[in-house]
Amino acid sequence: MKEFVLRTKITQFSTVEEFAQSLELTGQDLILTSQFLTASLQVPQFSDVPRMIAEDYGRGEPTDRQIDAMRRDLPQNVRRLIAVGGGTIIDIAKFLTLDYPGTLDDCLSGNDEFTQGRELIVVPTTCGTGSEVTNVAITELTKRKTKKGLADDRLYPAQAVLIPQLIRSLPYQVFATSSIDALIHAVESFLSPQATVYSQLFSTAAIRLILSGYQKTAANGKESWCEQAEDFLLASNYAGIAFGNAGCAAVHALSYPLGGVYHIPHGEANQLLFEAVCRKYEQLEPEGRLTDLKHLLSEILQVPADQSLDALFTLMNTILKRRPLCEYGIRRDELEGFADSVIEGQQRLLKNNCVPLSKADMLAIYESIYNQ
Numbered sequence: 001m002k003e004f005v006l007r008t009k010i011t012q013f014s015t016v017e018e019f020a021q022s023l024e025l026t027g028q029d030l031i032l033t034s035q036f037l038t039a040s041l042q043v044p045q046f047s048d049v050p051r052m053i054a055e056d057y058g059r060g061e062p063t064d065r066q067i068d069a070m071r072r073d074l075p076q077n078v079r080r081l082i083a084v085g086g087g088t089i090i091d092i093a094k095f096l097t098l099d100y101p102g103t104l105d106d107c108l109s110g111n112d113e114f115t116q117g118r119e120l121i122v123v124p125t126t127c128g129t130g131s132e133v134t135n136v137a138i139t140e141l142t143k144r145k146t147k148k149g150l151a152d153d154r155l156y157p158a159q160a161v162l163i164p165q166l167i168r169s170l171p172y173q174v175f176a177t178s179s180i181d182a183l184i185h186a187v188e189s190f191l192s193p194q195a196t197v198y199s200q201l202f203s204t205a206a207i208r209l210i211l212s213g214y215q216k217t218a219a220n221g222k223e224s225w226c227e228q229a230e231d232f233l234l235a236s237n238y239a240g241i242a243f244g245n246a247g248c249a250a251v252h253a254l255s256y257p258l259g260g261v262y263h264i265p266h267g268e269a270n271q272l273l274f275e276a277v278c279r280k281y282e283q284l285e286p287e288g289r290l291t292d293l294k295h296l297l298s299e300i301l302q303v304p305a306d307q308s309l310d311a312l313f314t315l316m317n318t319i320l321k322r323r324p325l326c327e328y329g330i331r332r333d334e335l336e337g338f339a340d341s342v343i344e345g346q347q348r349l350l351k352n353n354c355v356p357l358s359k360a361d362m363l364a365i366y367e368s369i370y371n372q
């Protein structure tokens, strides 16, 4: 069976104030955001709405301990969360919509049943996550030193709110890592065996928008990216719709130990693996699904199909230079353990690989990017 689902209402506003005016706010609302975004939310409508600031509970990407502490402080009467932020904020908010008796670790281990306790409105403030339209949330499990995703229809946000004005002021590094994440969502969902003609419409549109934005950025200078802010935000949303249906795959799976153990930011960790995973697919199945991707890239980047992957990785490297794993302090003798943890914990993603990868293949991928 093939299906395509889009459960989240998608809205676009010019300003935060216009968005705030559209909400029928009650005493049961709560805003979840980051400290640095609070200035953007200073509109009269939000002045009485209680807030939780994620950094008060922990820095960096979400952990189960941080989310458990926030659950303890979440006022009992809250029935609607308004999450304003990047992937970290959105993932925390998704977990906070759920009710369960024990810890998040218990819940994700399948020991506790959960129910949906509150509704979620999401305002993404980066151009990468796509999480505003998916039913997936991801957290680090501190004791296990890895990341784990939960995919469940109760995690779909009720509403996704796109406000391009909010992302124009992103620091370049955040733009680069988040848009690369979106590009990888688009490519992994394009290649996925779960892809449908509908999901591929969104994957393809996202790839086109991001690569043409990168070409303009490469030609006009780094800071010119914000002239394409709306396109990058839309592309991220398209890619979210695509991977929400067709899934992400080996790039995301293999990057999780790098995020979980070495806290490499999600988009950057994905870029470390992206080229090596594509090259492995190419080596194992030269005439497989990758051929369709090469033809699409060839058309967008205006190069012959057999040079299109080279052109893609060269362009991505101008946006964010990929560094070898050894520069992050990773030891070579850890790589086999990474492959084992991926096989043990990331089957949700590995089932979407366009070519099955063995443990030896995964180890070869890590080895190939260790020194170069």
Ligand SMILES: [Fe+2]
Binding pocket: 129, 181, 185, 252, 266, 270
């Ligand atoms: Fe991602």
